[in-house]
Amino acid sequence: MTTAQAPRRVRNGEPTNDLVLSAYVGSNHDLFPQILALYVAPKSTVADVTYGKGVFWRNVPEDRYDLRATDIQDGVDCRDLPYDDEEIDCVVLDPPYMHSPGGTAHSSHSAFERHYRNNGTGNRTERKYHDAVLALYEEAGEEAYRVLKDRGVMIVKCQDEVCSNRQRFTHVEIMEAYEALGFVAEDLFVVVRQNRPGVSRTVQQVHARKNHSYFLVFWKRSAGRAAWKPPA
DSSP: OOOOOOOOOOSSSOOOSOOOOSEEESOHHHHHHHHHHHHSOTTOEEEETTOTTOGGGTTSOTTSSEEEEOOGGGTOOTTSOSOOTTOEEEEEEOOOSSSOGGGOSOSSSOOHIIIIISSTTOOOOSOOHHHHHHHHHHHHHHHHHHHEEEEEEEEEEEOOEEETTEEEOHHHHHHHHHHHHTEEEEEEEEEEOSSOOOOOOOSSOOSOOOOEEEEEEEEEOOTTOOSOOOOO
């Protein structure tokens, strides 16, 4: 005689096998809504401080979040946001990843040097090339920490690069810098591009060609709290 197995109990909703995975072959706008669903409660105030053309938000219903979309091309610098301390639930950051490869640093943003190094906001750092890009992430992270509420979430898009023939693991450098600010690194997602990256002919390849990027998820640590609590 067998004993019937008790149904599995879950705290929130029904059990499911439809899970968000850590690596995804596809587009940013397909994965981004899944990251929001995991980490940002509906109706939260979300500041996308490098909104660009709004690519991330293509598959997010307009009424799901209180979206505040700004960009440096509209006059709002991610390092100097027009929000009060602890006003925002979530900050999204997607600046140019590189220091002007081939004259452009991002598919939806203009060149890094023109908008973040020599624009009207001033050249904030003496660091150059990759280190200047990293400084932008660090300064934007410091400002995000200011405007985020306790346990607020920061979602960061980045990509590793080779600079001056040296491998720079940008996602690791950002994690180390943000943890020093007081953020907790909670999750990492790998986005693999569907097509092959453009390459020029080379006699000898030295480093692997990057065909993936990252979404990093951080939260602002509250006093005495070391573990993440999922959104309601």
